[in-house]
Amino acid sequence: MHVRHSAAVLAATVVIGTATPAVAASPSPSPALPSGLYGSTDPTYDGVWRQSLALIAQHQVDVEPATAAVGWLAGQQCANGAFAAFRADPSKPCDAKLMLDTNSTAATVQALSALGGHDTRTAKAVTWLKSVQNKDGGWGYAPGGASDANSTSVVIGALNASGADPAKVLKDGRSPYDALLKLSLPCADGGAFAYQPDKKGKLTANADATAAAVVGVLGLGMTSAKAGAPADLTCADAAHPTPERAAANGAAYLAKAVAKEGYLQSVLPGAEDQPDYGNTADAVVALAARGGTTAAAGPLRWLERNSAKWAAQSGPAAYAQLILAARACGADPRDFGGTDLVKRLTATGPAPATASRDDSGTSVWWVVGAGLAAGAGIGFLLSSRNERKQP
Structure with a gap:
């Protein structure tokens, strides 16, 4: 699941010209970058995020990452358990000026939980996440920010990975699922999820949020999402939809959105009818999780044919997303449309500790x-x- 974010991060991504926290790859590595970090671009907005995805993807294909890579990620943690997008000098204590966020924290929990041996760190991170849970049961990108589908979903993934039951993580009697269900739309609006209500309280269908929320409302995350049993993906209204019903409706929306061209369109200004590769990869995972591999086959094939250039330009998080999409559908990430995604991802960071x-x-x-x-x-x-x- 690729999660995207508060107004601050969305503003940043518009500036750097992508729809995700990942930054377009630079022609040459920066000598100032930490040696354990994946990718060669400025990590200010996405360092912890892309590192977490890279480690998760490597774990999924049984590649043991370099000790330096794991150590860099673990060392980004603040004393209160939270993570920011990037700390240039982890030796300095986190202060009030540092922008902590739920997405970086939750992604790191999923990565370190998968790798094992970091229970103290992940427990502190989960405790922090619980401490900033909103009264509606969800999370915003920044502590205290309005709940959004993407952030709530990535935190559900962290809870799942750490062994907690998201349904039992309550604030004022409301769980993360309650927050997501409030963002689900009726079938008249396609059954999608909104990112969050606008200033007037109106919900608008959002494919990115829907891909995240389908996985989240099923109680899954980046380390646990996999193909489910084949299922009919038709939208059906209910007075009080269950999480399973909302997931089916969201998956039906995604299936319709990718049916014609095989991909989701970019929502960035001026990007009309332009593929959004990252969101399409997320949609593959969501469709597979709720509808089985057949439901995800179309967009997966499209990615196999068309994503190589995008991934090469976008870096480790992009390769990781494609690996997770391939794994969710039982495809071979080492031969993804002729590209060895595992080899390409590994090449963006320090040499792994073991062979795959x-x-x-x-x-x-x-x-x-x-x-x-x-x-x-x-x-x-x-x-x-x-x-x-x-x-």
């Missing part, structure tokens, strides 16, 4: 010794890796 698992489920560790190289040649050891931890 091959298709048979066996890890291949190449052990090269100087004596062997001079004598009998190169030996190798095949060892089975335990099934990765399921969040």
Whole structure:
């Protein structure tokens, strides 16, 4: 699920010309960037986000990330448990000027929970998230901000990953699902979700918010969303829709939105009828989670044919989104329309700690010794890796 955000981040993304926190790739790496960070662009608005997605995607394909990469992400945490989009100097305590946000915090919880061994950090982060929950049960991007579908959904993913039951995380008796259901629209409006009400309280269908909310209202996140059983994706009104019903309605909206061209359109000003690759990848995950692989097949095929250039320009978060979309549908991220997404993602950061698992489920560790190289040649050891931890 690709989550996008408060007014501050949305404003920033308009400035940098994308629909996501990811920034267009620069021609050459900046020497000032931390060595453990994925990507070569300015991390001010998306450093923690893209790092989290990169680590989640690598975990999903059984690549153990570099210790430096994990350490950089963990080291971004503030003393109160929260994360900001980026801290240039983690040795300095977080102060009141630093903009903490729920999206960076929740994405990090999902990444560190998947990798394991960071229970203290993730527990502190979840405690902070609970402390800034709104009275409607949801979350905004910034603490105290109005709840939105995207932020609420990424926090649900964090709760899921940390072992908490989102339905039991209440504020004034309301859960995150209550907040999302308030943002769901009737079938007359396509059954979509709104990002958040406008100043007059009106809800407007938003494909990005819908893709996030379908996964969120099912109680899933980036580490747990996978293809569900094949299901009919028709919209059906109910006086008091259940989360499952709202998810089906949202998926029906997405299915209709991608039916003609195979992709979701960009909502940026001046981008009429222009594909939004990231949102389309999110829609694939949402459609697979609620309607099964058949429901997601069309936009997945479109991404396989058309996303390589976008991912190369956009960097690690884009590769991660495509890997998660492929995994949700049972496709091979190492041969995604002829592109090895895993290799491309790995190339944007420090070398991973281990080799990846091959298709048979066996890890291949190449052990090269100087004596062997001079004598009998190169030996190798095949060892089975335990099934990765399921969040």
